[in-house]
């Protein structure tokens with residue numbers, strides 16, 4: 030019935046600080062930075078820093094191997110009892126580094142099966158991996174979708190590297206768009222909860238994001254998270270260097286309100302985390318668990 034379906038979804042998000050507004054007061058997430066490569070270029074990204082799909086741009090995270098990452102997760106889960114979710118969100122695109130990403134998930138599923146697995150991607154390679162994601166019991170996947178009109182996308186994405194070929198201009202953006210829509214559909218069919226992140230870029234996609242909201246909702250996304258562009262010249266991104274501004278808090282809220290008119294929930298408590306974030310949202314304990322430090326700590330979880 031309708032009610033038991035709602036109840037089941039409530040249960041699936043109850044301990045996920047991003048998918049449930051309520052949960053974020055009580056439950057924590059951690060990210061491990063195992064995925065350095067990326068397969069597209071976003072104009073809000075500088076590859077030296079974290080993937081801005083989810084993670085705070087302008088921050089450099091320490092890269093870990095899957096084994097180091099698993100060790101880190103066991104250390105942290107033993108020390109922070111509210112820790113419920115492990116996310117992979119960069120510093121590049123997790124699915125442009127499938128072996129590292131899935132090896133990390135496998136190690137954690139094996140050693141800490143009660144930790145929920147979470148993944149964030151630009152979506153380009155998602156259709157290829159939904160089966161693997163489902164098999165690993167990853168129940169939360171985020172796709173960053175900034176446009177559903179490739180014309181708009183040409184101002185955001187200069188190129189896409191897909192199946193050993195580099196594409197530019199509208200051809201590149203069409204591939205990205207089609208793959209994102211295909212990925213969204215495949216997640217829905219596999220019954221995996223999908224959040225869509227959109228970066229609000231004034232003058233580029235701000236007026237278009239209501240349409241994005243409509244399309245992704247229709248295609249079964251569970252939650253929409255519209256995030257402000259963070260752009261500073263010193264980040265060295267294309268938008269930073271061309272003086273592109275981010276939205277004001279008022280502009281962001283107006284757009285979120287406009288989209289929230291629908292029945293799909295809007296996420297409003299995103300803190301644009303680092304790719305190595307640790308703790309409750311808004312609390313940054315990543316510096317307590319740098320590689321130098323956590324490698325010296327014994328994994329205490331589940332012992």
Ligand code: CLF
Nearest residue numbers: 047058083116147299300301302
């Ligand atoms: Fe991490 Fe993202 Fe999973 Fe959350 S973050 S991979 S869904 S566990 Fe959360 Fe951070 Fe916002 Fe992301 S507050 S940037 S939405």
Ligand code: SF4
Nearest residue numbers: 067071074080081121
């Ligand atoms: Fe940068 Fe992420 Fe975009 Fe790749 S997907 S270019 S890492 S913001």
